[in-house]
Amino acid sequence: MPKRNSKAEFFSLLAFLIMGALLLSNGFVARLQAADEQVDVYRELEPIGVVLDTVLREYVREVDMQKVVEGALVGVMGSLDRNSSFISAADLAAMREDTKGEFEGIGVSIKPDADGNITVFHPLPNSPAAEAGIKAFDRILAIDGKDTKGMTTAEAADLIKGRKGTFVTLSIGRKPKDAPEDAALETLELKVRRDKVPLESVKEAQMLKGSIGYLRVSDFKDNTAADLAKRMQEFMDAGMKGLVLDLRWNPGGLLTASKDTCELFLPKGALVTYTRGRLNADGKPSKDDLRLVTGKRPVLPEGMPVIILVNDQTASSAEIVTGALQFHQRAVVVGEKTFGKGSVQTVIPLTKPENTALRLTTALYYTPADVTIDHQGILPDVPLDMTPEQEEALAKQMFESFENAPEKQYMQNHGSMTDYPVTADTVEDIQLQRAVDILQEDQVWESILEKYHRDVRDTQMTAEDAQARNGAAEKAAAAPAAETAPAEESPAEEPPVEEAPAPDGDFTEPVW
Structure with a gap:
C-alpha cells in the first residue's frame, strides 16, 4: 500500500479551501474592493493553514483528510445561518430520494x-x-x-x-x-x-361531520399537489361544503410543490411568492430573485370555504402556501404564529468531496403582501395557542393513529366524526375543533372572510422594512462597536439562531 503524503494532502486541502472561498463568494473580493475595502483572502485564511499544518505534524494518529475536509466545510457553512449546511454524500442521496416521493x-x-x-x-x-x-x-x-x-x-x-x-x-x-x-x-x-x-405527503383525508373535508399535509414533495387534487375531487364528489387544510408540523419541502399546491386554490395569474437576494456588485438584482405565479385554473370552486391550520412548526414552503392563500383571501388561518423559515437554500453540487453539496442561503421569501416570512412567520387570522404539553400529546396521538384503520384516525378524536368512541385518554384537538366550528356556524365564504380575515400587513415586516433592517445590520457589522451600547439595544440585530431551532428537529425526521 503506498504511503500517504500528508504534506501534499495538506496543500491540496488548503488550495481547495481557498479556491472554494473565492468561487462561493460570487465575486466577494470584487464587491468589497468596489467599496474601497481591500481584503486579502489568502491572509484571512492563513489561520486555517496554521491549524492544519499543526494537526498534520503533531496529532497522535494519522489524519483522515477526507474527514478533515468535510469537518472544515461543516464549520464554514454552520457559521453562516441556521439553514446553510454542508451535505454529505449519504445525506445528499437521502435528500434526493425524499423529494422523489x-x-x-x-x-x-x-x-x-x-x-x-x-x-x-x-x-x-x-x-x-x-x-x-x-x-x-x-x-x-x-x-x-x-x-x-x-x-x-x-x-x-x-x-x-x-x-x-x-x-x-x-x-x-x-x-x-x-x-x-x-x-x-x-x-x-x-x-x-x-x-x-x-412517501405520501397527504397523511390523512377524512370527511368530518357537516360535510367538512379534512386534509393533513406533512411536507411538500413532487407528488403533493397531485395527491391533494385527487382527495379534493373525491370530497367534492361526496358533497363537501368546506375544507380544512392542516399544515401543522409541516417543515416545508420543494418550492415548486408549494406553487403547485396554490394552483389548486387560486385563479390563474395569482402571485404566490417572490424572493429577493443580495444585490450584485453593479447594484442589479440577484440571479436568485424570482416571482412564482399560478398558471392553471383552480380545482376548488371560488366560493368554497377553506381554513388552514398552522402552528409554530409550520415552516418554509408550508408558510408560502399559508401566506399566499391568506393574502388572496382564499383561506382563513387558525392556530399559532408559524416558525418563520422564509429563506431560499440553493443546493450547489461539489466535485470535491465527491457526491457532496452545499445548502446555501441565497435569498429571502416574501408573501404577495410584501411581507417577509423569515424570522417572523405568518400571523393567524384566528389565534389559538396550545401549550407545549398539549402539542406533544396531540402529536403523539396523531402519529400513533397511523397504526389504526382510517376510520379511527386522530382527527375524529375531538368528536367531529359520528359515532366515534371518545375515551378519557383522548387528546382534544382544540385548533381543529375551532376550524370546524367556524365552518359550521356560517358556510357563506364572504361572511366568514368578513368576520375572521385580518389585514395581512398588520404588525408584520414588509419588504421595505426588511431591506432597511438588513442594511442597518450590515452597517452595524462594518462599524466599530460602541463600548457603551449593549448589543440587545440594537434594533437591527438578527434574532439569535439558538432561539429558533429548525422545525424538523422537533417533530419531523427523515424516513428510512
Missing part, C-alpha cells in the same frame, strides 16, 4: 428521545415497518445486533436502510400498555424485509 427501506421515521435513545417517531402506514409490528415511540435497542447506545440518528439510519428484498433485524424496547412511567421495557426481536416505500 419514494425510496427503498422499511418506512420508519426515527429521532432521539430526551435521553438520546433512538426512538421510532412513527412507521409509515402500510410500510414494511408497520406490517412487522413496529409502533410509534418504540425504542430501537439494537440494529442487526449492534447496540444503538450513543448512535446518532444518521448512523442508525445507515444501518436500517438498504436495498429492496434484504432484511434488517431490530431489537425493540416497548413500554407495556397501561404500565407506570418507570416500568421496565418489554423487548422484541423484529425481522423486517426492506421494500420500495411510497
Whole structure:
C-alpha cells in the first residue's frame, strides 16, 4: 500500500479551501474592493493553514483528510445561518430520494428521545415497518445486533436502510400498555424485509361531520399537489361544503410543490411568492430573485370555504402556501404564529468531496403582501395557542393513529366524526375543533372572510422594512462597536439562531 503524503494532502486541502472561498463568494473580493475595502483572502485564511499544518505534524494518529475536509466545510457553512449546511454524500442521496416521493427501506421515521435513545417517531402506514409490528415511540435497542447506545440518528439510519428484498433485524424496547412511567421495557426481536416505500405527503383525508373535508399535509414533495387534487375531487364528489387544510408540523419541502399546491386554490395569474437576494456588485438584482405565479385554473370552486391550520412548526414552503392563500383571501388561518423559515437554500453540487453539496442561503421569501416570512412567520387570522404539553400529546396521538384503520384516525378524536368512541385518554384537538366550528356556524365564504380575515400587513415586516433592517445590520457589522451600547439595544440585530431551532428537529425526521 503506498504511503500517504500528508504534506501534499495538506496543500491540496488548503488550495481547495481557498479556491472554494473565492468561487462561493460570487465575486466577494470584487464587491468589497468596489467599496474601497481591500481584503486579502489568502491572509484571512492563513489561520486555517496554521491549524492544519499543526494537526498534520503533531496529532497522535494519522489524519483522515477526507474527514478533515468535510469537518472544515461543516464549520464554514454552520457559521453562516441556521439553514446553510454542508451535505454529505449519504445525506445528499437521502435528500434526493425524499423529494422523489419514494425510496427503498422499511418506512420508519426515527429521532432521539430526551435521553438520546433512538426512538421510532412513527412507521409509515402500510410500510414494511408497520406490517412487522413496529409502533410509534418504540425504542430501537439494537440494529442487526449492534447496540444503538450513543448512535446518532444518521448512523442508525445507515444501518436500517438498504436495498429492496434484504432484511434488517431490530431489537425493540416497548413500554407495556397501561404500565407506570418507570416500568421496565418489554423487548422484541423484529425481522423486517426492506421494500420500495411510497412517501405520501397527504397523511390523512377524512370527511368530518357537516360535510367538512379534512386534509393533513406533512411536507411538500413532487407528488403533493397531485395527491391533494385527487382527495379534493373525491370530497367534492361526496358533497363537501368546506375544507380544512392542516399544515401543522409541516417543515416545508420543494418550492415548486408549494406553487403547485396554490394552483389548486387560486385563479390563474395569482402571485404566490417572490424572493429577493443580495444585490450584485453593479447594484442589479440577484440571479436568485424570482416571482412564482399560478398558471392553471383552480380545482376548488371560488366560493368554497377553506381554513388552514398552522402552528409554530409550520415552516418554509408550508408558510408560502399559508401566506399566499391568506393574502388572496382564499383561506382563513387558525392556530399559532408559524416558525418563520422564509429563506431560499440553493443546493450547489461539489466535485470535491465527491457526491457532496452545499445548502446555501441565497435569498429571502416574501408573501404577495410584501411581507417577509423569515424570522417572523405568518400571523393567524384566528389565534389559538396550545401549550407545549398539549402539542406533544396531540402529536403523539396523531402519529400513533397511523397504526389504526382510517376510520379511527386522530382527527375524529375531538368528536367531529359520528359515532366515534371518545375515551378519557383522548387528546382534544382544540385548533381543529375551532376550524370546524367556524365552518359550521356560517358556510357563506364572504361572511366568514368578513368576520375572521385580518389585514395581512398588520404588525408584520414588509419588504421595505426588511431591506432597511438588513442594511442597518450590515452597517452595524462594518462599524466599530460602541463600548457603551449593549448589543440587545440594537434594533437591527438578527434574532439569535439558538432561539429558533429548525422545525424538523422537533417533530419531523427523515424516513428510512
